[in-house]
Amino acid sequence: MTADDAQAPPLAFSGQRLDWRDLPRHVRSRIAELAGAPVTAEIGATTGFSPGFAAVLEFADGRQAFVKAVSPEQNPDSPDLSRREIRVARALPAEVPAPRMLWSDDDGEWVLVAFEVAHGRAPEQPWRxxxxxxxxxxxxxxxxxxxxxxxxxxxxxxxxxxxxxxxxxxxxxxxxxxxxxxxxxxxxxxxxxxxxxxxxxxxxxxxxxxxxxxxxxxxxxxxxxxxxxxxxxxxxxxxxxxxxxxxxxxxxxxxxxxxxxxxxxxxxxxxxxxxxxxxxxxxxxxxxxxxxxxxxxxxxxxxxxxxxxxxxxxxxxxxxxxxxxxx
Missing domain, CATH: 3.90.1200 (Aminoglycoside 3'-phosphotransferase; Chain: A, domain 2)
Structure with a gap:
């Protein structure tokens, strides 16, 4: 996901997403801890079907990361899907055109994962x-x-x-x-x-x-x-x-x-x-x-x-x- 695409008009189909303020305090604190700096801004993702939190976060030291956070409360299957995404990210060859995983965390309820920000846009609809x-x-x-x-x-x-x-x-x-x-x-x-x-x-x-x-x-x-x-x-x-x-x-x-x-x-x-x-x-x-x-x-x-x-x-x-x- 990208900072640019996060502001684009949504596709016709998407999932329900949480905002930064919807996350429990301990989850927000853990994200800041893993990132090594406080969060200063959020650019919410508007595309995709995954429920939970998905956004480009900006940190006090100037870095950005695309962060996902989900628990069974949003969808009972989504945490396991995120766990699988983490395993896949570790297995993908370096030449695959996929954003690199920066860090992940799993407390048994909330699964967190951060990727490098891939700037750009989704293909226009209808397709050009x-x-x-x-x-x-x-x-x-x-x-x-x-x-x-x-x-x-x-x-x-x-x-x-x-x-x-x-x-x-x-x-x-x-x-x-x-x-x-x-x-x-x-x-x-x-x-x-x-x-x-x-x-x-x-x-x-x-x-x-x-x-x-x-x-x-x-x-x-x-x-x-x-x-x-x-x-x-x-x-x-x-x-x-x-x-x-x-x-x-x-x-x-x-x-x-x-x-x-x-x-x-x-x-x-x-x-x-x-x-x-x-x-x-x-x-x-x-x-x-x-x-x-x-x-x-x-x-x-x-x-x-x-x-x-x-x-x-x-x-x-x-x-x-x-x-x-x-x-």
Whole structure:
């Protein structure tokens, strides 16, 4: 996150955030202690889904840091996600375009982590051609990052195993057509309902398609990208894993499409990362992603993230539209 981007207009979807004054006194004191100087100013982050505190802090000695703080009170799952982000930050190779972690702390309730400030801005919405071209170029370099061996990052296919069950879950529903049409009330929803057996079968093959030895961010969207002139930062890495080199590109494109960035089918196959990718593998991976998003969109909103389900539904529609082209 950046000082510049923290002041930008929010994207259409974001999470609920705490201000500096909302943090307990002992948490504010601990942050100042870890930073080595009192906090003098806060520039709150306006993008991203993480609940809790996230802001660029300025300190009395002139330094800045992007600081996150969260407890189970904001969301019961977020502290563990922050703990995972800390572990990933320690494992990322130096050449990864991610802000360096400065310090972290965990008292069993509040998890704190600070990163260097990456100045810049989020890609404009709707996507501009030049922004998308810059991000796609950066993804090419990211796919060629060599992970140290042995690597402590998990396998992406293992991480996504609980998520790639959406179509089979919906298939067991007594009213499949009603559920699928709730994702899209038009022709696309009707297509999903008519082809749900095929979607469930493709989903079964999706995990194998994710396997590989490349670095995978696992959650690339516009709000996890910062453009600093010609340099591209990828931020928020708790879902990082080892997987197929083309997965980040494929899984980012439904969000690009829903935010006006163009045809994912055309963008994917024009990108170097798609070279040698079997169409069946792409179809299987997209089926798993679309099922996860579609099924997840019907669940109650998580604490502190009230509009996540609407975002998932919009992404599910974009992923399904692309998937239908591949069928």
């Amino acid at each position: 051609d030049e922004d998308l071209a810059q991000v796609l170029h950066a993804l090419t370099a990211l796919a060629h990052v060599e992970l140290p061996q042995p690597c402590t990052l998990p396998r992406y296919e293992e991480e996504m195993a609980p998520a790639f069950t959406g179509w089979r879950t919906m298939l067991r529903s007594p009213d499949v057509a009603r559920i699928t049409s709730a994702v899209d009330v038009g022709e696309l929803g009707a297509w999903a309902a008519a082809h749900i057996d095929e979607l469930a079968g493709w989903e079964l093959d999706g995990l194998q398609a994710l396997a590989g030895d490349s670095l995978v961010h696992g959650d690339l969207r516009a709000d996890n990208i910062i453009l600093d002139g010609a340099h591209t930062w990828f931020i928020d890495w708790p879902h990082a894993a080892q997987g197929a080199a083309w997965v980040d590109l494929a899984f980012m494109l439904p969000s690009v499409a829903m935010q006006g960035g163009g045809d994912p089918q055309q963008i994917f196959w024009a990108h170097p990362a798609s070279e040698g990718v079997p169409p069946a593998a792409l179809r299987a991976a997209l089926a798993g992603l679309a099922g996860y998003l579609a099924a997840g969109s019907f669940a109650p909103a998580p604490l502190g993230i009230p509009n996540l389900r609407a975002f998932q539904r919009a992404q599910a529609v974009a992923a399904l539209s692309w998937l239908r082209e591949l069928s």
